[in-house]
Amino acid sequence: MKKAILCIATFLMMANSFAAETGYITPRTEFGAPDFQGTWTIATQTNLERAERFGGELVISEEEAIQIEARVQARNEASNRPSDPNREAPTTGRNVGGYNTFWMDPGERLAVVNDEIRTSILVDPEDGRLPYSEQGRTLFAAAMQQRQSYDGPEVRPLGERCMVGFGSSGGPPKLPVLYNNLTQIVQTDSYVVLMAEMNHDARIVRMNQDHQQPSLNPWLGDSVGYYEDDTLVVVTTNFHPQQSLRSSLEHRFYGSMEMEVTERFTRTAEDTILYQFTVDDPRVYSQPWSGELPMNANGEQVFEYACHEGNYALPGILAGARRADSEGIDYAPTDPGQ
Template identity: 25%
Template sequence: MDEKRSSRRCIKAMSALLAVCLVSLSAAAAESYQPPRLASGKPDFNGVWQVLNNANYNIEPHGGQAAMALREGPVVPVPAKEVLALGAVGAVPAGLGVVEGGKIPYQPAALIQRDKNRQNWLTSDPEIKCYLPGIPRATYMPHPFQIFHNDEALFFSYQYANAVRNIYLTDPGPAPIDSWMGLSWASWDDDTLVIKSSGYNDRTWLDRAGNFHSDVLKVTERFTRTSDHTIHYEATLEDEKVYTKPWKISMPLYKRVGADDRIQQFNCVEYVEELMYGHLRKTPLEK
């Protein structure tokens, strides 16, 4: 018995050591990586990129569940009647989360509002109505986005809802109006592309789980090439109306290659016409 325990301890120790070595090797490889560069010598971020995580369901760590919209069941919560027919297609996959530290530092009143958002997901999530996603949510939706840039211009094109961002290369000052995608400008920190954004409205969410912000949100994104096919992405969110302190998300972005190196149209405005305006038909369709 003692020999078995000793063997298990040895295997666990070796596994932990191997994990540390792999992380160290990965970090060393990222530090020594030399990215393709523009004429100015700055890293080249051109390409189509996409996440491989479940952050759009919930940026905090979460387990799988039967649906985003639930109701009380005889033993455990079950899907709401509006989404019951979706079955497994409407289920929520588990996610490790992308929030550093695991939890968003909400103020008490804001946490109550987050929970209300979650309960009213079917009628409140802007994604359901094809509203523009805002930043940082546009980055980790289940749709790719394309970066176009040279030394004189920087432009992001998103497959979801045909959203775009035209990034200023010098500080333009305060945003003249609030908007869904905000006003953004870029600078460089050595080989890291830094984008600061503000001027948001308060109508976008951070995910399907009701995590949200106010109209004073400021986002600082950092893009760092770590290999020919990966970017390390970070975003720091500041909002004194909603959070107790600034907080950060981070994740890898993966480059699409070959024939998949393109974005398609996902013009969801027309897909939600029945949802938004079907009741205005002379003879509304049966719900």
């Protein structure tokens, strides 16, 4: 707990220092609170954990960033080329995929925080890696293994079943995914609504209230908030047990029902919110861990996210597994991004 408080205090000093340096004056709502309303995107090529190729460095030069982003652009252009109509059929038993690049929107730029180009969303621990305990690694591995099961609908990933968005798109903490990275924020004097584009996951933050009893475990957890000067602070507990594994193509972590997430939203410019978070879960991690990334103003309207209207494909998925069982065929591996 002391470590978590230290992480949050460090974030507070950083956010206040940056606002003071820029001279930015946070706009206010009609009821006097700092105004975060609008549509924001967290799409970025920066991953949750830091890749080994960065040698432990959190910040890279503009020249290095240009090279990385150029490779991303080249890959996107190659993927957007028309498919060869005479191509061979997919290999038997392999996952044939379900989307082409047209539908993807993971972002093409690395995250920039305090004018620094970041190699990871994680800033603490300093090595940019999740600090799993031995027990935590066991829990994470077991959850990942269950994702390969097709015994029934209840063991399929939540995103596949359209219960909540993939990964941790709705949070907390909010992390970017392969597409639909918008968040619409609406404020009243009693509530703040954080609506994620993916699955229309609306997290309703009760302002200046106590948490509900621990026996109530809603999707996305139980969030309460308060204002600290120009910062919105949101504390979330009582997570749903089925939401323990947050897994997308690039970001995945495990959180127990005992996890507590503290988020901080600080507007640092007209078009930027600095989003910071600390995860405290002693059942899974050897210490609290913290991250930060920008939420950039988008100005777009958030359209309906239908998610297959209940996902009609699920009976086919399970029927295919039963057919594979009867014929002794191995399943195609589940895409880790689902």
